[in-house]
Amino acid sequence: MRKDILLAACFFIPGIVLGVALDRYWLIAAHPSISGVGLTDSVAAAADTRTSRAQALLRQFDLSNLRAPRDEIQAGGPSKDGIPSITNPDTVSVGEADFLSPAARVVGVTVGGESRAYPLGVLTYHEAVNDTLGGVPVAILYCPLCDSVSVVGRRIDGKLLEFGISGLLWNSNVLLYDRTDNALWSQVHLKAVSGPMAGKTLTHLPFELVSFGSWARFHPQGTVMSHDTGHDRNYQDDPYVRRGYFDNDDLWFPISRRDDRLPLKERI
Numbered sequence: 001m002r003k004d005i006l007l008a009a010c011f012f013i014p015g016i017v018l019g020v021a022l023d024r025y026w027l028i029a030a031h032p033s034i035s036g037v038g039l040t041d042s043v044a045a046a047a048d049t050r051t052s053r054a055q056a057l058l059r060q061f062d063l064s065n066l067r068a069p070r071d072e073i074q075a076g077g078p079s080k081d082g083i084p085s086i087t088n089p090d091t092v093s094v095g096e097a098d099f100l101s102p103a104a105r106v107v108g109v110t111v112g113g114e115s116r117a118y119p120l121g122v123l124t125y126h127e128a129v130n131d132t133l134g135g136v137p138v139a140i141l142y143c144p145l146c147d148s149v150s151v152v153g154r155r156i157d158g159k160l161l162e163f164g165i166s167g168l169l170w171n172s173n174v175l176l177y178d179r180t181d182n183a184l185w186s187q188v189h190l191k192a193v194s195g196p197m198a199g200k201t202l203t204h205l206p207f208e209l210v211s212f213g214s215w216a217r218f219h220p221q222g223t224v225m226s227h228d229t230g231h232d233r234n235y236q237d238d239p240y241v242r243r244g245y246f247d248n249d250d251l252w253f254p255i256s257r258r259d260d261r262l263p264l265k266e267r268i
Contacts, residue, residue, distance in 0.1 A: 050075045050253075057167050062183045065198035067191075074169045074253050076145075080177070083165040085128035090226040091116065094216045097224040099235075102213030106224075107149050109207045111136045115222035117215050121235035122225060123149075127174055127187075128163045129225065130154065138205060139163050143174040143187045144240060145253070147267075149209055150190050152202035161202075172253040 053075035060080050063070075097117075100106070106117040112134020123129065123142035130139055137154040141163065154161045161178040163185070168175040174187040183195020191201045208215065216222075227235050240246065249264045262268075 053077075054168060060182075061166065061177055062181055062195040064196070065194060066184075067193040067198050068170050068184075068186075069256075072170060072254070072256050073175070074172075076167055076169045076174075076253070078165070078167045080167050081164050082167055083125070083127055084231060085130065085164045086122075086126050086229055087130040087162060089118075089129055089131060090228050091223040092226050094220055094222055094224060097212070097216075097226075099227045100212045100224070102211060102216075104212045105209060106212045106215055107140055107142070107151065107207055107209055108215040108219065108222075109133060109138065109140065109151050109205065110219070110222075111138060111205060115219040117212060117219070117222060117224045119212070119225060119227070119235065120209075121238065122227065122229065122233075124238060124240070125231070125233045125235065126229070127165050128176060130162045131225075139202075140207075141174075141176065141187050141190070145169065145172050145174065146188065147246075148173070148188055149207060150187060151205045151207040152190050153205060154202070156197065156200060156202055169253055171255050171257070172251065 051074075054073055057075055057080060058070070058073065094117075100119055105120040107120065107123065108115065108117050110116075110133075114134040116131070116133055118129055118140045120142065123140065124144045127143065128139060128141050130137070132138065137160055139152050139154050139161070141150045141152070142148070154163075159180050161180055163176045163178055166175045166177045166184060168184070170186060170193070175193070176185040176187055177183060178185060178192075178195075181195045181197065183197065184193050185191065185202075186193050189201065190204060192198045212224075246265050251264065
C-alpha cells in the first residue's frame with residue numbers, strides 16, 4: 001500500500017515547503033485574507049509580532065552552540081508547552097479502538113516485537129508523544145505544518161530525553177525542546193540545533209503512515225494510543241482539513257529556501 005507521506009522539505013528536499021497556522025493557536029494576523037484586515041498593515045504587524053515573540057521565546061532555552069540562523073527562527077503563536085506533548089499515553093486494544101474510523105491515518109510503530117498505532121488526529125494537537133515500546137524509550141514526533149512524521153529512540157549519550165513543544169518554528173517546521181538540557185531540536189532532522197548536543201542526531205526508527213484499517217489487519221494484537229489524553233480536544237476534527245490548508249499554496253510562515261519545480265504542498 002502506498003504510504004501517504006507528505007515529506008517536509010523545509011530544509012533539504014526540493015519542491016516541498018509547507019507552512020500553516022493551527023486553528024486553535026497560530027496568529028490569525030499572519031494571514032490577512034482570513035483576518036479581514038489590510039494587507040500591508042497586517043503583514044507588517046504580524047512580522048513584528050512574530051519577531052518579538054520569537055526573541056522572548058528563545059530566551060527560555062539553552063541557545064549555546066546554536067546551529068540555526070537566529071533570525072530564521074519564528075514564533076508560531078503558542079508559548080513554550082502551549083501545545084502540550086504527551087508522555088506515557090493510555091492505550092487500548094485494536095478491538096477497543098472504536099473511536100477511529102478505518103480511514104483514519106495512524107503512525108504505526110513496531111519495536112522489540114511490540115506494535116502500536118498513534119492516531120494522527122491526536123498528534124495534530126500534541127505533536128510529540130514520549131512513549132516506551134518493546135522496552136525502548138521512543139518519541140513519535142509530528143509537524144502538522146509539514147505533515148511530516150519522525151520516530152526516534154529517546155536515548156543519546158547516556159541521557160534519556162523527553163520532548164516538549166517550544167512554540168518556535170524553523171523554516172515552517174516545529175522546533176522541539178528536550179526537558180533534560182532545555183535545548184532545541186529540529187523535528188524533520190531530529191537533530192539538536194542548540195545546547196550541549198548541538199549537531200547530534202537521534203536514532204531514527206522505522207514506521208508506517210497508513211490508514212487504521214490497514215494497520216489493524218496486519219497488527220490485530222497491537223495496541224492503539226487512546227483519545228483519552230487528559231486534554232480537552234476534539235481529535236475527530238482536523239483544523240487543517242477544515243480550513244482547506246492543503247487546497248492552496250499559501251505559506252503562513254517564512255522559509256529560507258524555495259523550489260518551484262513542484263507545487264508547494266505536493267504529496268509525494
